[in-house]
Amino acid sequence: MSFYLFLTLLLLSSGCYYLGRRRAFTVAGDHVRNLHSLPSYYGAYTALWCGLPALLVFAAWTALQPSIILELVTNALPPELRTLPPGRLDLVLNDIKNLVNGNIVSSAPDPAILAAADHYRNLQLIGNAALWIAVMSLAIAGAAHAWRAISPKLRARNRVEQVVNLFLVISSTIAIFTTVGIILSVLFESILFFGKVPISDFLLGLQWSPQTALRADQAGSSGAFGAVPLFAGTLLISGIAMLVAVPIGLMSALYLSEYATPKFRATAKPALEVLAGIPTVVYGFFAALTVAPLLRDIGTALGLQVASESALAAGLVMGIMIIPFVSSLSDDVINAVPQSMRDGSYALGATKSETIKRVLLPAALPGIVGSILLAVSRAIGETMIVVMAAGLSANLTANPLQAVTTVTVQIVTLLTGDQEFDSAKTLAAFALGMVLFVVTLILNIIALHVVRKYREQYE
Amino acid sequence: MSTTPLEINTPLDGATTSSRASGNPLSSTQITDYDHRQTVGKITVDNPKMTCRGVNVYYGAKQALKNVSLDIGANEVIAFIGPSGCGKSTFLRCLNRMNDTIPGCRVAGEIRLDQEDIYDRSLDVVQLRARVGMVFQKPNPFPKSIYENVAYGPRIHGMVQNKAELDALVIASLERAGLLKEVEKRLEEPGTGLSGGQQQRLCIARAIAVNPEVILMDEPCSALDPIATAKIEELIDELRENYTIVIVTHSMQQAARVSQRTAYFHLGDLIEIGETDQIFTNPRHKLTEDYITGRFG
Ligand SMILES: Nc1ncnc2c1ncn2[C@@H]1O[C@H](COP(=O)(O)OP(=O)(O)O)[C@@H](O)[C@H]1O
Ligand SMILES: [Mg+2]
Numbered sequence: 001m002s003f004y005l006f007l008t009l010l011l012l013s014s015g016c017y018y019l020g021r022r023r024a025f026t027v028a029g030d031h032v033r034n035l036h037s038l039p040s041y042y043g044a045y046t047a048l049w050c051g052l053p054a055l056l057v058f059a060a061w062t063a064l065q066p067s068i069i070l071e072l073v074t075n076a077l078p079p080e081l082r083t084l085p086p087g088r089l090d091l092v093l094n095d096i097k098n099l100v101n102g103n104i105v106s107s108a109p110d111p112a113i114l115a116a117a118d119h120y121r122n123l124q125l126i127g128n129a130a131l132w133i134a135v136m137s138l139a140i141a142g143a144a145h146a147w148r149a150i151s152p153k154l155r156a157r158n159r160v161e162q163v164v165n166l167f168l169v170i171s172s173t174i175a176i177f178t179t180v181g182i183i184l185s186v187l188f189e190s191i192l193f194f195g196k197v198p199i200s201d202f203l204l205g206l207q208w209s210p211q212t213a214l215r216a217d218q219a220g221s222s223g224a225f226g227a228v229p230l231f232a233g234t235l236l237i238s239g240i241a242m243l244v245a246v247p248i249g250l251m252s253a254l255y256l257s258e259y260a261t262p263k264f265r266a267t268a269k270p271a272l273e274v275l276a277g278i279p280t281v282v283y284g285f286f287a288a289l290t291v292a293p294l295l296r297d298i299g300t301a302l303g304l305q306v307a308s309e310s311a312l313a314a315g316l317v318m319g320i321m322i323i324p325f326v327s328s329l330s331d332d333v334i335n336a337v338p339q340s341m342r343d344g345s346y347a348l349g350a351t352k353s354e355t356i357k358r359v360l361l362p363a364a365l366p367g368i369v370g371s372i373l374l375a376v377s378r379a380i381g382e383t384m385i386v387v388m389a390a391g392l393s394a395n396l397t398a399n400p401l402q403a404v405t406t407v408t409v410q411i412v413t414l415l416t417g418d419q420e421f422d423s424a425k426t427l428a429a430f431a432l433g434m435v436l437f438v439v440t441l442i443l444n445i446i447a448l449h450v451v452r453k454y455r456e457q458y459e
Numbered sequence: 460m461s462t463t464p465l466e467i468n469t470p471l472d473g474a475t476t477s478s479r480a481s482g483n484p485l486s487s488t489q490i491t492d493y494d495h496r497q498t499v500g501k502i503t504v505d506n507p508k509m510t511c512r513g514v515n516v517y518y519g520a521k522q523a524l525k526n527v528s529l530d531i532g533a534n535e536v537i538a539f540i541g542p543s544g545c546g547k548s549t550f551l552r553c554l555n556r557m558n559d560t561i562p563g564c565r566v567a568g569e570i571r572l573d574q575e576d577i578y579d580r581s582l583d584v585v586q587l588r589a590r591v592g593m594v595f596q597k598p599n600p601f602p603k604s605i606y607e608n609v610a611y612g613p614r615i616h617g618m619v620q621n622k623a624e625l626d627a628l629v630i631a632s633l634e635r636a637g638l639l640k641e642v643e644k645r646l647e648e649p650g651t652g653l654s655g656g657q658q659q660r661l662c663i664a665r666a667i668a669v670n671p672e673v674i675l676m677d678e679p680c681s682a683l684d685p686i687a688t689a690k691i692e693e694l695i696d697e698l699r700e701n702y703t704i705v706i707v708t709h710s711m712q713q714a715a716r717v718s719q720r721t722a723y724f725h726l727g728d729l730i731e732i733g734e735t736d737q738i739f740t741n742p743r744h745k746l747t748e749d750y751i752t753g754r755f756g
Binding site: 261262338340341342343344345346347348349350351354358359362363 | 555557560562585586587588589592593595597599600601602603611612615616662665666669
């Protein structure tokens with residue numbers, strides 16, 4: 001129904017494009033030079049006048065109509081139904097809607113409900129007809145307005161530009177508002193959580209066991225929300241990951257930018273970047289099913305106690321995953337060091353490695369630091385590998401051979417399964433998310449700042 | 460062959476001949492005796508520092524330098540002139556093997572520094588570049604302090620035993636490059652903060668610091684204003700006492716002012732070489748004359 005209306009509107013407005021263009025030719029007396037703008041701008045101007053206001057009304061109407069109709073239907077219900085408690089009333093209304101849509105209903109329909117469904121259907125028909133009329137007349141009125149306005153002096157080009165501008169502004173604000181919305185919702189939920197659990201317990205507590213009791217007499221309801229083990233686990237795993245990713249990433253960046261032939265670089269660099277494109281769940285089972293058992297076997301052979309889920313396995317695999325973050329960005333910044341710096345160094349008799357050590361790395365250092373910080377925030381936020389390979393037990397340990405858990409993993413476990421939404425357990429996820437968000441935000445800000453500072457140096 | 464006496468006549472190799480047969484249309488219309496372009500003038504000197512014989516350079520399949528032979532005398536300033544793209548920079552880079560750093564660049568022929576073949580397998584390129592320093596067209600100080608810029612070479616070559624010696628060497632190099640007075644008070648400030656002319660003299664100081672025997676300069680003044688240029692030219696004149704200097708220049712006045720001998724390159728050929736006075740007052744080759752009188756270039 002509304003799809004056809006939309007299609008009609010689209011056709012109408014593209015028709016207006018041609019009409020507007022023709023009109024422009026006519027008013028110009030076939031001397032296009034007399035026009036302020038190119039004819040196509042007059043076409044676009046007419047099309048926008050035809051389409052935009054109608055579309056706005058269309059959208060608003062579609063959003064409001066169902067609730068208005070529902071309101072009217074409810075008011076027209078017989079008193080015994082209308083005075084039902086809200087939960088029951090909702091069920092009745094649901095039945096009505098299902099009847100209208102031709103779905104199966106929960107029980108044999110009551111005559112009153114059947115009547116209400118008819119009423120609903122009628123209102124819907126009237127509403128849709130009115131919508132068609134309103135939208136079409138608005139479209140035609142808009143087109144007529146534009147048609148009348150077209151004259152050689154009309155600055156159609158600038159008007160169209162304004163509309164385009166508006167669209168762009170709206171698109172970018174959508175992204176910004178979404179971010180703001182996420183931050184606010186996380187913030188409010190965290191505040192709720194800190195109402196139940198003191199913030200000092202959360203940030204400084206050494207015990208994490210978020211099982212709260214559903215009933216007061218339930219056992220095992222310690223409900224300790226000390227997040228330190230989680231942060232320690234995150235730190236441990238990210239640390240291992242960085243120990244893998246930074247040296248390997250940096251050295252492959254150096255190899256790619258300074259030693260490899262351009263042809264090798266052209267194939268090797270995208271190949272390395274593929275590592276970043278592998279879904280993390282694949283890394284996860286690689287870590288859990290291949291790396292972790294391997295580590296345990298090696299550990300057993302060496303007489304070490306290795307847990308079947310260990311921080312080491314997760315960290316190693318995560319390190320592999322973030323190599324491209326380090327290598328690709330570092331390669332770019334090392335490449336951005338002007339060739340004249342290399343030439344200057346070589347001409348003084350420096351070898352390649354001396355040039356790298358004394359000229360390239362110092363010059364590219366800020367960019368490299370930036371790339372490492374970006375990789376760190378990626379490591380901190382990574383979840384899937386850790387869920388699968390490092391386990392869920394919140395041990396407070398620095399031993400990489402034991403199972404640990406991380407902030408992100410706990411967020412997942414807190415929110416999966418059936419939950420009471422306002423329990424401390426659920427809200428704790430938001431508090432964890434908040435802290436995580438703040439940490440990665442700070443890291444990102446530092447990284448961006450450092451990278452920007454680097455850019456200024458050579459431009 | 461319309462040209463006059465030849466001191467040396469190295470036969471062209473096969474590759475050269477075939478690449479010329481398919482030569483580009485521009486050269487075949489401009490130049491009539493293209494196939495046997497031989498150098499006019501005396502290529503040898505009495506006490507050569509470097510000798511180059513039959514040097515050919517290719518960038519991939521493209522030949523950039525064709526059978527160039529010349530001597531560079533000790534303690535002389537020799538200028539390379541010629542229109543853009545004629546191979547002056549390419550030839551200059553052969554002299555300290557900077558062409559090695561360009562992928563796809565191949566050098567054939569013989570170049571000797573004090574009788575020693577610099578393309579010999581046993582030769583250490585790093586040592587060669589310490590003996591044959593280079594100054595580039597665009598000043599390229601490292602993004603380090605002025606002091607560190609000059610100390611760079613001595614450090615990597617282990618030329619000094621302690622900080623005091625290094626200090627003395629840095630000061631002496633800056634002094635010889637005529638920059639000391641201007642930067643004495645701010646040795647710790649970044650070299651990139653100096654003016655263009657100062658940066659170029661810093662680069663000269665940096666090259667001098669490793670105590671080279673030859674200094675190659677690729678259009679060292681083309682990014683500088685006339686006053687900075689005059690300072691560098693003055694400096695070149697002073698440096699001649701201790702070093703052999705090869706300078707590529709676009710300015711014929713500059714070549715005339717600073718050099719004793721001049722070599723004129725054209726489309727990869729060394730066309731004419733001789734005393735600078737003779738080249739500028741009485742060129743023997745038609746192409747040289749055309750270039751000098753400003754008919755092209
Ligand atoms: N790195 C390079 N790769 C390919 N061709 C080059 C390269 N450098 C120079 N050439 C070519 O070699 C020729 C000589 O260049 P160059 O020595 O820079 O000339 P000049 O310094 O006299 O202006 C030119 O035709 C140029 O296009
Ligand atoms: Mg050049």
